[in-house]
Amino acid sequence: MLSKKSNSEKTKNTVATSVDVARLACVSQTTVSRVFSGKNIVKQSTVDIVLEAASELGYRPNAIARSLSNRRTNIVAVVSVNSTQPFYSSIVNGISNKLTHAGKQVMFFPTDFEVGGIFQQVLQYKVDAMLIVSAAVSSEITEECSRISLPVVILTRIVKSPHVFSICSDNQRAARGVADHLVKRGYRRFAYIGSARRLSDVSFDRQKGFTERLSELGFDGVRIAYGNYTYDSGRTAARDLLNSESATSERRAIFASNDLMAMGAMDAARYEYGLSVPGDLAVVGFDAIEEGSWSSYSLTTVEQPIDMMLDTARAYLAIKLDGLDEGILDERELDAGLKLFQCGIIERATT
DSSP states (O other), rough: OOOOOOHHHHHTTSOOOOOHHHHTTTOOOOHHHHHHHHHSSHHHHHHHHHHHHHHTOOOOHHHHHHHHHTTTOEEEEEEEEETTTTHHHHHHHHHHHHHHHOOEEEEEEOOOSSSSGGGGHHHHOOOEEEESSSSBHHHHHHHHHHHTTTOEEEEEOOOOTTTTTEEEHHHHHHHHHHHHHHHHHHEEEEEEEOOOOOOOOHHHHHHHHHHHHHHTTOOOOEEEEEEOOOHHHHHHHHHHHHTTOOSSSSEEEEEEEEEEHHHHHHHHHIIIIIOOTTTEEEEEEOOGGGGGGGGTTEEEEEOOOHHHHHHHHHHHHHHIOOOOOOSOOOOHHHTTEEEEEOOOOOOOOOO
């Protein structure tokens, strides 16, 4: 034990400070600060002595005081739209876990669509970085972030700006893969359910990849309907498509921009129109949410490599905030401000 009676009595009725820990451990206050910073720059034997002294005194580092001294709060703001939907909530939970394990504090900011409405609120908390999940962000905001040296990561969409780093799936290539998948399985009439939201570039890229690949394969006239990424909107969109369709003996297929809309379309086809899935109609979704794997749906879907995308976001912030390069990102990607990931199709019972 390090304890001495005088030290114990001195700190018995007061809150222990780093000075008290340093005195008891016979080290400098700077060494105590380095130990609790988590940086591997202190010998393990010294770390053990400092931690033992801190435990004996009941010392806990003051995060607020530390942030004032080094001008860092260790807080990463996570701004997300659609946080109640399964896909986005899994991303928010996943990145929060990874950042927490990396020693960061996470502060969550929900937004309807754009970052602009809450940007000043985010800045009030003096965050060290901002991670945006799918929300739109203006050039004015990215320029302001650059001016104040605030690292910004965009997840699941591409923002063309030299001031942010985007991490996204190759949506056009993934949708082209869906077209190939359906044609190979004998489907000949096609429809797409996308999003009518303003600036919905993700849905547009999926629509573009799907329709262009089908045209290359000799299938034009893909019918389009729009929803808002919810189950109910997918069901409504499917009604619009099926009501306007002429009778045909050709096998039909619907590709939806996310799983929830695909599941709504599937239920409309089965329970309102008496169609067999996949016999009369194939349905493909996007995102591989857990609900789509349930036996009542067994939905064929496109899976994004979310865990790898989240690791990339964490690694980028480690470079920017801590100067730690894990080798996940190369110089070309860092210079381009973009890392694209390839997706895969999970084939189930709906195709």
